[in-house]
Amino acid sequence: xxxxxxxxxxxxxxxxxxxxxxxxxxxxxxxxxxxxxxxxxxxxxxxxxxxxxxxxxxxxxxxxxxxxxxxxxxxxxxxxxxxxxxxxxxxxxxxxxxxxxxxxxxxxxxxxxxxxxxxxxxxxxxxxxxxxxxxxxxxxxxxxxxxxxxxxxxxxxxxxxxxxxxxxxxxxxxxxxxxxxxxxxxxxxxxxxxxxxxxxxxxxxxxxxxxxxxxxxxxxxxxxxxxxxxxxxxxxxxxxxxxxxxxxxxxxxxxxxxxxxxxxxxxxxxxxxxxxxxxxxxxxxxxxxxxxxxxxxxxxxxxxxxxxxxxxxxxxx
Amino acid sequence: xxxxxxxxxxxxxxxxxxxxxxxxxxxxxxxxxxxxxxxxxxxxxxxxxxxxxxxxxxxxxxxxxxxxxxxxxxxxxxxxxxxxxxxxxxxxxxxxxxxxxxxxxxxxxxxxxxxxxxxxxxxxxxxxxxxxxxxxxxxxxxxxxxxxxxxxxxxxxxxxxxxxxxxxxxxxxxxxxxxxxxxxxxxxxxxxxxxxxxxxxxxxxxxxxxxxxxxxxxxxxxxxxxxxxxxxxxxxxxxxxxxxxxxxxxxxxxxxxxxxxxxxxxxxxxxxxxxxxxxxxxxxxxxxxxxxxxxxxxxxxxxxxxxxxxxxxxxxxxxxxxxxxxxxxxxxxxxxxxxxxxxxxxxxxxxxxxxxxxxxxxxxxxxxxxxxxxxxxxxxxxxxxxxxxxxxxxxxxxxxxxxxxxxxxxxxxxxxxxxxxxxxxxxxxxxxxxxxxxxxxxxxxxxxxxxxxxxxxxxxxxxxxxxxxxxxxxxxxxxxxxxxxxxxxxxxxxxxxxxxxxxxxxxxxxxxxxxxxxxxxxxxxxxxxxxxxxxxxxxxxxxx
Numbered sequence: 008x009x010x011x012x013x014x015x016x017x018x019x020x021x022x023x024x025x026x027x028x029x030x031x032x033x034x035x036x037x038x039x040x041x042x043x044x045x046x047x048x049x050x051x052x053x054x055x056x057x058x059x060x061x062x063x064x065x066x067x068x069x070x071x072x073x074x075x076x077x078x079x080x081x082x083x084x085x086x087x088x089x090x091x092x093x094x095x096x097x098x099x100x101x102x103x104x105x106x107x108x109x110x111x112x113x114x115x116x117x118x119x120x121x122x123x124x125x126x127x128x129x130x131x132x133x134x135x136x137x138x139x140x141x142x143x144x145x146x147x148x149x150x151x152x153x154x155x156x157x158x159x160x161x162x163x164x165x166x167x168x169x170x171x172x173x174x175x176x177x178x179x180x181x182x183x184x185x186x187x188x189x190x191x192x193x194x195x196x197x198x199x200x201x202x203x204x205x206x207x208x209x210x211x212x213x214x215x216x217x218x219x220x221x222x223x224x225x226x227x228x229x230x231x232x233x234x235x236x237x238x239x240x241x242x243x244x245x246x247x248x249x250x251x252x253x254x255x256x257x258x259x260x261x262x263x264x265x266x267x268x269x270x271x272x273x274x275x276x277x278x279x280x281x282x283x284x285x286x287x288x289x290x291x292x293x294x295x296x297x298x299x300x301x302x303x304x305x306x307x308x309x310x311x312x313x314x315x316x317x318x319x320x321x322x323x324x
Numbered sequence: 325x326x327x328x329x330x331x332x333x334x335x336x337x338x339x340x341x342x343x344x345x346x347x348x349x350x351x352x353x354x355x356x357x358x359x360x361x362x363x364x365x366x367x368x369x370x371x372x373x374x375x376x377x378x379x380x381x382x383x384x385x386x387x388x389x390x391x392x393x394x395x396x397x398x399x400x401x402x403x404x405x406x407x408x409x410x411x412x413x414x415x416x417x418x419x420x421x422x423x424x425x426x427x428x429x430x431x432x433x434x435x436x437x438x439x440x441x442x443x444x445x446x447x448x449x450x451x452x453x454x455x456x457x458x459x460x461x462x463x464x465x466x467x468x469x470x471x472x473x474x475x476x477x478x479x480x481x482x483x484x485x486x487x488x489x490x491x492x493x494x495x496x497x498x499x500x501x502x503x504x505x506x507x508x509x510x511x512x513x514x515x516x517x518x519x520x521x522x523x524x525x526x527x528x529x530x531x532x533x534x535x536x537x538x539x540x541x542x543x544x545x546x547x548x549x550x551x552x553x554x555x556x557x558x559x560x561x562x563x564x565x566x567x568x569x570x571x572x573x574x575x576x577x578x579x580x581x582x583x584x585x586x587x588x589x590x591x592x593x594x595x596x597x598x599x600x601x602x603x604x605x606x607x608x609x610x611x612x613x614x615x616x617x618x619x620x621x622x623x624x625x626x627x628x629x630x631x632x633x634x635x636x637x638x639x640x641x642x643x644x645x646x647x648x649x650x651x652x653x654x655x656x657x658x659x660x661x662x663x664x665x666x667x668x669x670x671x672x673x674x675x676x677x678x679x680x681x682x683x684x685x686x687x688x689x690x691x692x693x694x695x696x697x698x699x700x701x702x703x704x705x706x707x708x709x710x711x712x713x714x715x716x717x718x719x720x721x722x723x724x725x726x727x728x729x730x731x732x733x734x735x736x737x738x739x740x741x742x743x744x745x746x747x748x749x750x751x752x753x754x755x756x757x758x759x760x761x762x763x764x765x766x767x768x769x770x771x772x773x774x775x776x777x778x779x780x781x782x783x784x785x786x787x788x789x790x791x792x793x794x795x796x797x798x799x800x801x802x803x804x805x806x807x808x809x810x811x812x813x814x815x816x817x818x819x820x821x822x823x824x825x826x827x828x829x830x831x832x833x834x835x836x837x838x839x840x841x842x843x844x845x846x847x848x849x850x851x852x853x854x855x856x857x858x859x860x861x862x863x864x865x866x867x868x
Contacts, residue, residue: 024700035713147851163830281806284712296709304704
């Protein structure tokens with residue numbers, strides 16, 4: 008019951024935070040000048056009037072909020088896709104982002120865990136020292152640096168994969184093999200730092216568990232090292248890591264890497280976001296920022312809650 | 325009794341010292357404080373030394389080296405775009421495959437630069453082979469290859485090109501005063517800036533005896549100073565006395581003074597002003613007068629013209645980008661600004677974070693709750709939103725400078741991290757017995773907070789401080805890279821430079837390599853430093 012109450016309280020606080028963020032972003036973006044463009048069509052003028060663009064920011068705010076609550080209408084795109092629903096514009100752009108984010112996640116998590124386990128079992132051997140020497144480099148570099156390195160050495164020098172992503176008009180869909188082939192480099196670029204950080208976390212947790220006394224007991228009662236590692240240590244080691252992975256998994260639905268999308272020319276939400284800022288497409292900007300903020304808050308929340316769910320030792324305050 | 329009395333009378337000298345017989349060992353080492361131990365652990369690590377060395381190199385690069393460098397960020401030389409790095413490791417040459425006509429055009433630059441005013445006939449007779457190895461010859465070496473272009477195989481050349489003389493000659497309108505200045509410079513320095521004009525307009529008779537107009541390539545490209553064929557832009561070769569064509573000797577197409585053409589009175593005055601006399605018939609002209617204009621057109625050699633304007637030879641340590649801007653000085657400037665920004669952000673956030681975090685952590689309850697919600701909002705709004713809104717609202721309108729805007733934007737949410745850290749530490753330590761003891765002795769809240777509790781969190785704070793610097797730089801680089809923030813002239817930053825370079829990754833990779841490597845070093849060194857600090861401050865490492 009306590010857990011439920013705590014969960015509800017956290018969700019309530021999250022929604023409140025989201026609402027405040029919504030308000031701040033709305034007020035700030037609407038305070039920028041937004042004159043009626045030359046040669047506006049009647050439909051555009053009508054739409055602008057309906058959204059109250061000639062009224063004060065406060066009035067616009069309540070119209071906008073009212074539209075969202077009553078009709079789930081997040082406004083209109085003025086620039087990117089003229090006079091279309093802002094939410095439609097956004098949802099269409101989510102597909103490529105989710106594909107590359109999820110694929111890189113699916114590649115990175117098992118590899119990261121395997122690498123972490125491998126290194127943890129060889130603590131203080133040469134593999135561990137070599138790992139320690141390079142891991143900071145891999146963790147401290149953002150994915151787009153790897154993107155450039157992969158682009159130059161793999162795509163340009165070796166001729167494998169492609170420099171840029173295929174255009175969606177050239178292929179049958181996002182899951183077309185040619186499309187996926189051209190998305191391999193961005194996926195890899197995003198996976199590399201994630202593999203690095205996951206493996207480091209796994210190594211740290213697992214090597215701590217491997218040194219604990221229950222491990223000694225497990226070995227005493229006759230389990231092999233491998234059995235003891237996977238049956239006892241691994242589960243315990245994953246307790247602090249799983250919430251991180253769950254949080255990272257949810258973040259996949261937000262802009263994984265805005266820069267990666269720009270480097271490879273993938274028309275995802277990250278690129279959309281940059282476009283909205285550049286072109287000042289107000290309503291699409293609102294949808295995108297509120298969605299990103301929501302995903303970030305939600306990921307944090309689920310990650311926090313899963314801590315207490317996974318580890319019975321952690322009691323809710 | 326007797327014996328007791330006797331004991332009193334034993335003389336001092338009968339006693340013998342048997343030495344100290346105690347189980348306690350005397351501590352030979354000096355007592356060591358927490359921080360001196362941390363320091364010792366820190367300097368013992370290899371990684372922290374590497375990190376400090378890298379940071380030192382960055383600082384030398386960003387602050388010290390530009391002092392010894394001739395060019396700055398305001399330079400923008402279109403004729404020196406994509407000049408390759410010229411330093412002790414790299415010569416500034418690059419390799420490219422050219423069609424034969426392009427090859428002869430480039431090689432012609434080297435020949436034409438040897439034109440000598442005082443001895444025109446002899447200098448025109450120079451062949452390509454004579455000019456090889458000459459300083460201004462852009463072709464440094466060549467070998468024959470087959471070039472496949474649009475399915476057709478032609479013979480071509482794979483050449484090593486000097487990217488500094490590659491642009492060769494350009495037509496340039498100058499004023500009369502500039503003419504005199506350049507001529508003075510030519511005499512003083514011994515460098516020739518102004519080379520003969522090319523006859524760009526008059527018609528000529530081609531090899532089939534047809535009367536043809538000048539090909540349009542003559543109009544823009546000042547490197548076509550020799551007679552070319554209409555169809556493939558290949559040069560006509562000169563013939564020797566026996567009428568045999570001499571391989572690789574161009575036929576010049578220089579503009580020559582024609583005494584028979586009508587000479588306007590005002591043009592005569594100009595000739596006299598520029599040369600001190602009216603040229604004689606057949607003299608090779610160094611300028612072209614456009615009647616009624618206050619300027620003349622000359623054909624200048626870009627390399628020496630650069631020396632004339634800058635006083636030094638073009639030689640860019642890291643080359644130039646596609647707009648002819650110097651990469652080294654831009655990189656150094658960008659690094660200075662980024663590091664300064666990150667450092668200031670870290671310091672200001674640290675101070676705000678300490679104050680807010682201590683208050684929230686010490687008083688708890690309502691204060692903590694409200695502060696916590698404000699923090700939630702601040703870190704909930706994506707960084708990029710805050711910064712782009714600040715950019716649009718204040719920086720673009722000119723209310724505040726880019727630097728101040730970024731500073732405010734970053735501080736706005738980076739203090740949260742420090743505050744949360746300190747709050748946690750306060751929660752952890754404020755219930756400890758030693759704090760209670762001090763309170764019982766009558767210590768004020770301020771003393772409890774800053775004398776007793778706060779020092780516990782110093783280690784984590786310093787670590788956070790070191791890690792915050794690369795985080796700020798990363799966000800800044802990303803925002804510039806995406807073009808959300810834009811710079812005014814004469815400024816530069818890593819993000820913009822990486823963005824510029826990305827487009828030329830396959831043709832001129834050095835443009836992106838230098839900023840990316842600098843970025844990698846920043847990220848790596850500060851993260852390494854942060855990790856080393858974290859390990860050094862780790863209380864569980866005490867005494868190890």
